Amino acid sequence: MKRFLVLAFVIASALAAAGARPQTEEPDAPRTIAITAKRFEFVPPEITVKRGETVRLLVTSQDVTHGFFQRALKIDSDLEPGKTAEVVITPPEAGTFTVICHNFCGSGHGSMKLKVLVE
Amino acid sequence: MDPVDRRRFLEIAGVSLGFGALYRAAPLLGVEPEAREVSRLLGKKNGEAPSAFSFVQLSDTHVGFSGPPNPLGTQAFEKAVEIINGLPDRPELVLVTGDLTHDSEDLSEHADRMRLFGKIAGRLRVPMVRFVPGEHDAGLDGGRLFRDAFGDTSYSFDHRGVHFIALDNVSKAKPILGKEQIGWLKADLARFPATAPIVVFTHRPLFDLRPDWEWFTTDGDEAINALAPYENVTVLYGHIHRENVHRDGRATHYAARSLAWAFPDPSDAGPKKPLPFDKDQPFKNLGLRVVGENGKRGSAPAVREVELTLREFSGTVGIQQLLKGGVLS
Numbered sequence: 476m477k478r479f480l481v482l483a484f485v486i487a488s489a490l491a492a493a494g495a496r497p498q499t500e501e502p503d504a505p506r507t508i509a510i511t512a513k514r515f516e517f518v519p520p521e522i523t524v525k526r527g528e529t530v531r532l533l534v535t536s537q538d539v540t541h542g543f544f545q546r547a548l549k550i551d552s553d554l555e556p557g558k559t560a561e562v563v564i565t566p567p568e569a570g571t572f573t574v575i576c577h578n579f580c581g582s583g584h585g586s587m588k589l590k591v592l593v594e
Numbered sequence: 595m596d597p598v599d600r601r602r603f604l605e606i607a608g609v610s611l612g613f614g615a616l617y618r619a620a621p622l623l624g625v626e627p628e629a630r631e632v633s634r635l636l637g638k639k640n641g642e643a644p645s646a647f648s649f650v651q652l653s654d655t656h657v658g659f660s661g662p663p664n665p666l667g668t669q670a671f672e673k674a675v676e677i678i679n680g681l682p683d684r685p686e687l688v689l690v691t692g693d694l695t696h697d698s699e700d701l702s703e704h705a706d707r708m709r710l711f712g713k714i715a716g717r718l719r720v721p722m723v724r725f726v727p728g729e730h731d732a733g734l735d736g737g738r739l740f741r742d743a744f745g746d747t748s749y750s751f752d753h754r755g756v757h758f759i760a761l762d763n764v765s766k767a768k769p770i771l772g773k774e775q776i777g778w779l780k781a782d783l784a785r786f787p788a789t790a791p792i793v794v795f796t797h798r799p800l801f802d803l804r805p806d807w808e809w810f811t812t813d814g815d816e817a818i819n820a821l822a823p824y825e826n827v828t829v830l831y832g833h834i835h836r837e838n839v840h841r842d843g844r845a846t847h848y849a850a851r852s853l854a855w856a857f858p859d860p861s862d863a864g865p866k867k868p869l870p871f872d873k874d875q876p877f878k879n880l881g882l883r884v885v886g887e888n889g890k891r892g893s894a895p896a897v898r899e900v901e902l903t904l905r906e907f908s909g910t911v912g913i914q915q916l917l918k919g920g921v922l923s
Contacts, residue, residue, distance in 0.1 A: 542768055544812075546805045551812065553768075573806040579733030579767045582697055585808065585866065 505529040505563065512554050512576065513537040515583030521590040526569045532562040541587070542578030548591065550574060566593040647754045649687035650678055650720075651795070653832030654852035656730065657714070658707035659696035663855035663868035670853040670877055671714055679719045687753060688720050691832035691850060692728030692764065692797030694744075699734065708743040722753070728797040728833060729764040737765030748775055750782050757786060761796040763811045769798050770812045780820050794821065794829045799849065801842055804860040809834055821845055834860070835868075836879070851879070 510532055511518040517534075524530045534543055536554040543552040543562060552560050566572070576587035655671040656664070664670075678685065694715075695707040708731075715723055727740040727747050737747050747762035759782060763771050771779075786792070794800075800814030811817070821827045827845035835852035836859070855868040856879030872878045 540767070544805070546802065546810075575806060575808055577768050577808060577812070579697075579729040579764070581699065581734070584729075584733075588806075 505531045507531045507533060510534045510589065511537055512541040512543070512587075514539065514541075514580050515576075515587045517574070517576075517587065517589035520588070521592065523592040523594060524564070524566060526566055526593050529563060529565040532564065533559050534562060535559040539580050540578050541576045541580055543574060543589075544577040545572050545574040545591070548572055548574070551577075553578065564591075566591070569593045647687070648683055648685045649689060650685045651689045651691060651830050651848075651850050652853065653691040653850040654693040654728065654835055654854055655690075655711060655714075656693055656696040656852070656854035657711040658698060658703070659854055663871055665871060666876055668710070668714060672717075673877070674853055675714060675717050679717070684720065686721050688715075688718055688723045689758075689793075689795045689830060690715070690723065690725045691795050691830055692726050693730045693832060693852075693854075694725065694728070694740075695731050696854075697730040697734055701735070701739065704735075704739055705743075708739055712743060724751070724758070724760065724795075726760045726762060726795055726797055727764050729767070729769075732762075732765035733767045736767070737762070740765070748778070756791045756793055759783075759792065759794045761794060761800075761817065763796055763798045763800070763814070768812065769808060769810060769814075771814070771817055776813065776816045776820065779817060783820060783824065786824070788823055789825050791826045792821065792824055792828070794827065796829070796831050798833045799831050799838075799840070799847060800829060801840060801847065803834065803838070803840070804866075807857075807860065807866040809860060818842055818845065855879070 506524075506528070508522055508524075508530060510522070512534055513536065522532075534552070534554055536556045536558065539556055541554040543550055543554055543560065548564050548566060550562055550564065552562055554560050570593050572591040572593065574589040574591060576584060580587070652671075652674060655668070657668055657671065660667070678688065694711045695704065698704040698707065725740075725744045727737055727744075731737070731740045732747065740747060746760075747765050748760050750757065750759045752758070759779065761771060761779065762775065763769055766772060783792075794817075796811075798811050798814075799809055800811050800817050802814075803809040821829075822843050822845070825844050829845055829847040830850065831847065832850050832852070834849045835855060835857040836849065837851055838847075838849035838860070840847040855871070857866055857868060858864065869879055
């Protein structure tokens with residue numbers, strides 16, 4: 476009985492120690508890239524990811540409602556001003572993909588693009 | 595005339611006038627008894643039997659735009675109006691497929707541009723002019739100014755037995771029709787037989803022409819699917835500032851040139867930048883250069899026969915089926 480109590484104490488201590496350990500990012504958590512949208516550009520204007528890599532894009536509009544669209548990467552999001560949209564992509568193939576703003580935001584709207592280089 | 599031609603019910607002659615596209619709907623009715631019967635049946639179904647007429651498509655006048663690709667303001671638009679008014683065979687209808695004006699964040703300025711467009715278009719000596727907005731007309735205010743000036747952004751009407759449908763894929767700011775409009779389109783189409791001549795006019799292409807240039811409509815495939823059962827569909831659009839022909843099933847999609855500036859060929863790998871203004875040929879790429887060539891010997895206009903696909907009535911859903919009481923019974 477005494478041996479059992481000692482064993483239980485050891486296990487409980489180990490669990491408590493594990494619980495108190497500071498949280499670290501899981502090793503397979505997707506990489507995060509922050510992107511800013513504002514008339515009439517995305518910042519940064521270009522990002523590079525690896526084929527098959529899952530990446531979280533955190534896109535924040537700083538001014539008006541923008542769009543975030545790329546057919547092949549299956550991206551179709553609205554970017555409300557002051558809010559951050561999370562877009563998760565896993566590009567299946569290498570290449571260069573152009574994400575556009577597809578929410579008309581003024582005369583420079585057509586030049587608002589983000590280049591995604593997939594290696 | 596071979597048997598197929600004789601059976602052709604309606605054909606459209608597209609004239610590459612540059613300021614748009616002139617279409618002549620020339621029904622070859624009365625040639626055969628079955629053609630007359632089809633005309634009678636369609637007239638009964640649609641309220642009006644198809645008969646001959648011509649119409650013009652104008653697009654992307656961008657009134658109010660000022661910049662290097664077009665330093666001439668509204669001159670090309672005004673020239674186009676003159677040309678239309680001078681056509682020997684006066685069109686009965688002009689369709690304007692969007693971007694009548696260039697956008698302005700100053701609502702008062704944008705309203706002035708709408709008025710100026712209306713003033714110039716008002717010189718058209720044609721019985722009917724119909725409009726759809728482009729994103730530069732309606733993208734910033736949800737179409738409010740456009741509706742105040744020109745009415746609804748999506749609607750339909752019949753003219754001489756042809757059913758015209760205006761679709762709005764701009765006023766939600768995004769290239770989208772939306773579920774409500776697609777539902778309306780399906781209901782609107784439901785009363786027509788599969789052989790009815792249908793002309794859809796809209797601003798952006800309904801298909802994926804160059805999505806990275808925003809030359810697409812996100813849910814355009816739903817409209818295309820709704821139109822797919824119909825044999826005689828023509829879709830006219832603007833937005834891309836150049837001619838383009840695309841066939842999708844039984845429908846044919848035609849883009850019109852702009853009256854402001856031209857964009858490059860979508861098959862180019864380069865960026866979507868307006869083609870530079872050429873002071874020696876100020877209307878170059880707007881196409882007005884071909885308008886004067888209206889003779890037959892060496893100066894014939896680039897007339898090409900473009901069927902509105904009211905095809906021969908000998909197909910599987912053709913006259914035989916109609917006369918058997920199939921789709922029209």
